[in-house]
């Protein structure tokens with residue numbers, strides 16, 4: 645089938661303003677939007693810029709807005725786009741560096757802020773044991789690939805650049821509910837601020853777009869409840 649990809653283009657070093665360019669591409673319904681972008685870049689227009697690496701939903705690098713919704717181009721099938729014209733744009737809420745590539749430094753700064761690693765104290769003689777029940781408490785948070793779809797889709801992030809955003813909160817959730825971590829109180833305390841967990845207004849956009857089907861909003865609300873339980877009432 646023949647489809648049109650309408651792609652956002654902007655090179656700040658030469659363009660005065662962003663514009664859209666249409667590309668006609670031959671694609672099978674089971675092919676992915678990433679296949680179409682590759683075909684454009686390799687056969688029609690080598691100047692088109694976008695990120696990709698694994699092409700299998702693992703690295704999180706090809707997150708973009710496809711027909712108005714944040715998604716991974718390597719997971720979005722042509723047949724699921726429900727139109728012969730597919731609109732491809734960069735992730736919202738971030739500065740465009742070129743075409744579909746955005747500056748993710750502010751995103752990773754916020755992820756790093758929550759210390760996305762284990763504070764496990766003195767190493768034991770053997771391995772650190774964790775029961776299946778303890779592991780269950782971390783839920784699906786371990787599936788996060790830091791693609792930034794959730795943060796880009798969050799209406800609160802869009803209006804308040806100081807809000808930590810859903811992905812860092814998922815990273816925090818993972819460590820707060822890891823039985824091996826020793827910094828639970830400190831982690832809860834760090835999030836118990838206006839632009840921390842309490843800025844989330846339960847829009848559920850993050851949950852809707854997460855390509856790894858992580859119940860992001862549910863986890864944010866679980867952190868809120870844990871803060872109330874362990875640290876006491878907070879200004880919600």
Ligand code: SF4
Pocket residue numbers: 797798799800801809810843844845846847848849850851860861864
């Ligand atoms: S649930 Fe919270 S974090 Fe998720 S999109 Fe809504 S406001 Fe943003």
Ligand code: SF4
Pocket residue numbers: 787788789790791792793794795810811814853854855856857858860
């Ligand atoms: S929670 Fe989901 S959408 Fe957000 S960064 Fe992780 S994988 Fe991506």
Ligand code: FES
Pocket residue numbers: 695696697698699700701702703704705706707716717718719
């Ligand atoms: S290219 Fe790695 S997740 Fe899509």
